[in-house]
Amino acid sequence: MRLVLRGITKRFGSVVANDSISLSVEPGEIHCLLGENGAGKSTLMNVLYGLYKADEGEIELDGEVQHFTGPGDAMAAGIGMVHQHFMLIPVFSVAENVMLGNETTGFAGTLDLDASRARVTEISDRFGFHVDPDALVEDLPVGVQQRVEIIKALSRDAELLVFDEPTAVLTPQETDELMEIMRQLKEAGKAIVFITHKLREVRAVADRITVIRLGKVVGEAEPTASNAELASMMVGRPVELTVHKDAPTLGADALVVKDLRVTDLAGHRQVDGLSFTIRAGEVLCVAGVQGNGQTELTEALLGLQDDVSGSITLDGEELVGRSTRRILDAGVGFIPEDRQVDGLVPNFTIAENLMLNRSFKSPFVKNGSLRLGALREFAQKKLKEYDVRARDIDSLAANLSGGNQQKVVVARELSRELRLLVAAQPTRGVDVGSIEFIHKQIVATRDSGIPVLVVSTELDEVVALADRIMVLYRGRVVGIVPADTPRETLGLMMTGERPKDLKDVAS
Amino acid sequence: MNDTDKPQPDPQPDRPEDSAGQTLTEPATEDRQQEERSRSVLREIVSGDAMAGVLAVFLAVFVGSVMIAATDEGVRETASYITARPSDFFTALWDAISGAYSAMFRGSVFNYLLTEPAQQWRPLTETLKFAGPLILGGLGVGLAFRASLFNIGGRGQMLVAGGAAGYVGFQFDLPTVVHLPLALIVAMVAGALWGGIAGLLKARTGAHEVIVTIMLNYVAYYLLFYALTKEWLLKTPGSVNPKSPPMKETAILPKVLGDQFNLHLGFIIALVAVGVAWWLLNRSTLGYRIRAVGENPHAARASGINVGMTYTIVMMIAGSLLGLAGANQVLGTVTSGVSLDLDASIGFDAITVALLGRSKPLGILAAGILFGALKAGGFTMQASENISVDLVLVVQSLIVLFLAAPPLVRAIFRLPAQEAK
Numbered sequence: 001m002r003l004v005l006r007g008i009t010k011r012f013g014s015v016v017a018n019d020s021i022s023l024s025v026e027p028g029e030i031h032c033l034l035g036e037n038g039a040g041k042s043t044l045m046n047v048l049y050g051l052y053k054a055d056e057g058e059i060e061l062d063g064e065v066q067h068f069t070g071p072g073d074a075m076a077a078g079i080g081m082v083h084q085h086f087m088l089i090p091v092f093s094v095a096e097n098v099m100l101g102n103e104t105t106g107f108a109g110t111l112d113l114d115a116s117r118a119r120v121t122e123i124s125d126r127f128g129f130h131v132d133p134d135a136l137v138e139d140l141p142v143g144v145q146q147r148v149e150i151i152k153a154l155s156r157d158a159e160l161l162v163f164d165e166p167t168a169v170l171t172p173q174e175t176d177e178l179m180e181i182m183r184q185l186k187e188a189g190k191a192i193v194f195i196t197h198k199l200r201e202v203r204a205v206a207d208r209i210t211v212i213r214l215g216k217v218v219g220e221a222e223p224t225a226s227n228a229e230l231a232s233m234m235v236g237r238p239v240e241l242t243v244h245k246d247a248p249t250l251g252a253d254a255l256v257v258k259d260l261r262v263t264d265l266a267g268h269r270q271v272d273g274l275s276f277t278i279r280a281g282e283v284l285c286v287a288g289v290q291g292n293g294q295t296e297l298t299e300a301l302l303g304l305q306d307d308v309s310g311s312i313t314l315d316g317e318e319l320v321g322r323s324t325r326r327i328l329d330a331g332v333g334f335i336p337e338d339r340q341v342d343g344l345v346p347n348f349t350i351a352e353n354l355m356l357n358r359s360f361k362s363p364f365v366k367n368g369s370l371r372l373g374a375l376r377e378f379a380q381k382k383l384k385e386y387d388v389r390a391r392d393i394d395s396l397a398a399n400l401s402g403g404n405q406q407k408v409v410v411a412r413e414l415s416r417e418l419r420l421l422v423a424a425q426p427t428r429g430v431d432v433g434s435i436e437f438i439h440k441q442i443v444a445t446r447d448s449g450i451p452v453l454v455v456s457t458e459l460d461e462v463v464a465l466a467d468r469i470m471v472l473y474r475g476r477v478v479g480i481v482p483a484d485t486p487r488e489t490l491g492l493m494m495t496g497e498r499p500k501d502l503k504d505v506a507s
Numbered sequence: 508m509n510d511t512d513k514p515q516p517d518p519q520p521d522r523p524e525d526s527a528g529q530t531l532t533e534p535a536t537e538d539r540q541q542e543e544r545s546r547s548v549l550r551e552i553v554s555g556d557a558m559a560g561v562l563a564v565f566l567a568v569f570v571g572s573v574m575i576a577a578t579d580e581g582v583r584e585t586a587s588y589i590t591a592r593p594s595d596f597f598t599a600l601w602d603a604i605s606g607a608y609s610a611m612f613r614g615s616v617f618n619y620l621l622t623e624p625a626q627q628w629r630p631l632t633e634t635l636k637f638a639g640p641l642i643l644g645g646l647g648v649g650l651a652f653r654a655s656l657f658n659i660g661g662r663g664q665m666l667v668a669g670g671a672a673g674y675v676g677f678q679f680d681l682p683t684v685v686h687l688p689l690a691l692i693v694a695m696v697a698g699a700l701w702g703g704i705a706g707l708l709k710a711r712t713g714a715h716e717v718i719v720t721i722m723l724n725y726v727a728y729y730l731l732f733y734a735l736t737k738e739w740l741l742k743t744p745g746s747v748n749p750k751s752p753p754m755k756e757t758a759i760l761p762k763v764l765g766d767q768f769n770l771h772l773g774f775i776i777a778l779v780a781v782g783v784a785w786w787l788l789n790r791s792t793l794g795y796r797i798r799a800v801g802e803n804p805h806a807a808r809a810s811g812i813n814v815g816m817t818y819t820i821v822m823m824i825a826g827s828l829l830g831l832a833g834a835n836q837v838l839g840t841v842t843s844g845v846s847l848d849l850d851a852s853i854g855f856d857a858i859t860v861a862l863l864g865r866s867k868p869l870g871i872l873a874a875g876i877l878f879g880a881l882k883a884g885g886f887t888m889q890a891s892e893n894i895s896v897d898l899v900l901v902v903q904s905l906i907v908l909f910l911a912a913p914p915l916v917r918a919i920f921r922l923p924a925q926e927a928k
Binding site for chain 1: 523535684778786790792793798799802803805806807808809810811813
C-alpha cells in the first residue's frame with residue numbers, strides 16, 4: 001500500500017505541531033521518521049491513525065484520499081500501529097489479545113478462540129516470531145509482547161505498519177531481533193514507517209529517511225549518511241557525538257564495594273556478591289542488559305533497597321544501613337534511571353524540583369521555612385547554566401521535554417558538593433543535543449576529582465564515558481575491563497560469557 | 508555549550524488537553540501520563556480551578572431550585588392547569604423558588620424582615636458559627652489530600668477529641684486561662700493520636716488509609732459510647748442518658764460578639780488555623796515535603812524524604828485539626844455535655860468542604876463559610892417555607908457531584924478544555 005501525506009498541518013492552539021508535512025511511503029519500503037522528542041513525529045502519526053484531525057492537508061492511500069474519524073477507520077483502511085507502550089491486556093492470552101476488538105464469534109456469540117489461535121500461529125510461523133498463542137501476555141518478555149502487537153496489526157491485514165519508538169523499551173538483542181522482523185515485513189511487501197531518534201537504528205534498516213525538526217520536514221537523508229550528518233539535521237546545528245575527554249587523573253580509592261548482596265521484595269537475589277572499587281576522578285561504567293541487577297545496585301548505593309548485605313564505603317565511611325537522606329547528605333549525587341518516577345515531581349515547578357533533596361537545611365531552608373528568594377535566585381542561575389529550555393523557573397517539570405527534564409535533575413545533583421556521582425541511564429529518552437551536554441557534565445565531574453558510576457544499557461554511551469567497564473550478568477560481575485575493550489567482547493560478556501584470555505583491570 | 512544562532516521557541520510549549528485530562532505530548536512522557544490517568548480523578552477534584560467550583564455551586568443551586576419547585580404544593584397545583592392559565596404556574600414557580608432562597612438568605616446572612624440592626628445581622632454570625640468547625644475539619648481533610656491521603660476518619664477523630672476535651676471540660680476546676688487552652692490542647696493531641704494511627708499503619712504496613720480511617724470511625728464511636736456509659740469516664744452520675752455533665756464555665760469558648768450572638772472563639776481559632784495551614788503548605792519545609800510526597804512519593808523517597816514519616820505526620824496534623832473541630836462543638840456550640848452525636852456529621856461534611864475548597868486553605872475558608880451558610884439558612888428555610896432541611900444536603904451532595912465531573916460542567920457551560928498547567 002502506498003501512503004502519501006500532503007501538507008499535513010496540525011495546530012494545538014497557537015502551537016503548530018505539524019507544519020505542512022508531506023511524505024510518501026512505498027510498499028516494501030522502510031521509511032524512517034527521524035526527529036528529536038517533541039519534533040512532532042508522534043503527532044503526525046496520530047493524525048495518520050485518525051486520533052487527531054489535521055487542520056490542513058490530506059492523507060492518501062493507494063491514490064484515494066482518506067477521511068479518518070478514528071483509529072477504527074485507519075485500521076479498516078489497512079494501517080497498523082505498534083505503540084511504544086503496548087496496548088495489550090496483561091491477564092489475557094496472546095490469542096485473546098489478538099482478537100480483542102475484532103472478535104470472531106460462533107454460535108450465540110461465543111468467542112471463536114480457535115480461529116484466533118490459528119491466526120496467531122500462522123502469522124507467527126510465517127515471520128518466525130515464536131509466539132505461543134496461549135501464553136499470558138504478562139508472562140512474556142517485553143520484546144515478545146511487542147511481537148504480539150505486530151501480530152495484532154498483521155491479523156487485521158495491515159499493509160502499512162507504523163512503529164512508534166519501538167526500541168525504547170527493548171534490550172540491544174531484542175532491538176536486533178526487531179530490526180530483522182522489520183526487514184522480513186518489508187520483504188513481504190508491507191510499507192513501514194519507523195519513528196525513532198536513535199541514529200544507529202535508522203542507518204541499520206531505513207530505505208529512506210525523513211528528518212523532522214520543530215514540526216517541519218527539514219529534509220530527506222540517505223541511509224548512507226553519517227551519524228554526524230543525521231544528528232546535525234535533527235538538532236539544526238553541528239553536534240559532537242563523541243565525548244572528548246583526557247586521560248583520568250586518578251586519586252585514592254573512593255568508593256569501595258565489597259561482597260554486596262541485594263534481595264528484592266519477592267525474595268530474589270538481584271545483586272549477588274558484587275565487589276568493585278572506583279577511584280577519585282574515575283568513571284566506572286556498568287554495562288549489561290537491562291534487568292541484570294543494575295537498578296538494585298544503584299538503589300542499594302542510595303539506601304533505597306531494604307535487604308542489603310556486604311559493605312559500601314565512601315572515603316572510608318560505611319553507607320550500608322544509612323538512610324537515603326544521610327547518604328545524600330554525605331555527598332552522593334544520584335541521577336535515577338527513570339526521571340519521571342524517581343527524579344522529578346512533575347507537578348512541581350522547576351525551582352521546586354531543584355531543591356527536592358535539600359528540603360532539610362540550608363541553603364533553601366531556614367528555621368523550618370522555605371527561603372523562596374534564595375531558591376529563585378539559584379533556579380534562575382541553574383536554568384541558564386544548564387541551558388534548560390523553559391519559559392521560566394515557574395514552569396512545571398511535566399511540561400518540559402525529556403532532555404530538559406533530565407537537565408533539571410543533573411543541575412540539582414551537580415550543584416551540591418559531591419563526593420560520588422551515581423548516574424543511571426543518564427541520557428535515556430533524551431534528545432541528541434542534551435545527551436552531548438549531559439555527557440560533558442559527567443566528564444567535567446570526573447575531571448574535578450569525583451568518582452562517577454554510570455549505569456547504561458547503551459553500549460555507545462558506556463564506551464564513550466568509561467575509564468573502566470564493569471559488565472554485569474544476573475547480579476554478578478562478569479569482568480571489569482578497560483574502556484577500549486572491543487564491542488564484540490563486551491557484547492559477549494553481556495550474555496554472561498567470560499572470554500578465556502580476559503584480564504580484569506584494577507584501575 | 509549550546510550555541511544556537513537564533514533564539515529557539517519554547518521546546519515544549521503548553522499543549523491543550525483533551526477532555527480526559529490527558530496531555531497531548533510525545534511518547535516520552537506517556538509513561539507518566541498513564542500513572543497520571545489513574546490518579547487524575549482525585550487530582551482534578553483537588554487541583555481544579557476556582558471557576559469550576561463556583562460553577563458547580565451554581566449548578567447545584569439550580570438543580571436544587573428544580574427540586575424545590577417540583578415538591579412545592581402550589582407549583583404542582585398550578586401545573587395541572589398550566590395550559591389554561593400559565594401565569595399562575597409561573598407565579599407559583601417564582602414564589603416557591605424565590606421564597607426558598609430568600610428564606611435561606613434571611614437565615615444565613617441578613618434578615619431584612621427585622622428592624623434592629625443587631626438582630627438583622629445575627630444570621631451572619633450563625634453562619635460563621637457553623638463555618639468554624641467545617642473550616643477546621645476541611646483543613647484536616649484537605650491537608651491529607653495534599654499528601655494524597657484520603658482522610659475519611661474525620662468523624663472518629665472528632666469523637667475521640669470531643670470526648671477528651673469534654674472530660675477535661677467538666678472534670679477539672681481550673682482558671683479559664685489554663686482550663687480552656689488545656690481542653691483545646693488535649694483535643695488536638697487526642698485527634699492527632701487517632702489520625703496518627705491511620706498514618707502509622709499506612710507507613711509501616713501499607714494499610715490503605717481509607718479503610719483504616721473508616722474502621723477507626725466505628726472504633727471511636729463505640730469507645731465514646733462505652734465511655735458515656737461509665738461514670739468514672741464521661742457519664743453524668745445518676746443520669747440514664749449516655750451524656751456527660753455540662754462543661755464548666757472556665758472551659759467554654761467565650762462569645763466574641765457579646766452574649767446576644769452565639770458566635771464563639773471557635774471561628775477565630777478556625778481563621779488562625781487557615782493562616783497556619785497556608786504557611787505550612789506554601790512556606791514551610793514540612794509542607795514542601797508533604798506536597799512532594801503527595802505528588803510523587805517515588806521521587807520524594809529517592810530524594811531522602813521519609814515518606815512513611817511524612818504520612819504519619821500529615822495524618823497527625825489532620826487529626827489535630829479535626830480534634831479542634833470536635834472541641835469546637837463540645838466547648839462552644841453544644842456545651843451541655845458530650846454526646847454521641849457531637850460530630851454533627853461535620854467529619855463528613857469536611858470532605859465536601861475540602862473538595863470544594865480544592866484543598867487550599869483559602870479555598871477551604873470560602874467553602875466552609877458557604878456550607879455554614881447553607882446550614883444556618885436551611886433551618887430558616889424549613890421553618891418559614893416548609894422546605895425540608897434535607898434539601899441543603901442534596902445541594903451539598905450535588906456540589907461534590909459536579910466537582911467530580913469537571914468535563915460535564917465544562918460541557919454545560921461550553922468552557923474550553925482545561926489548559927495544561
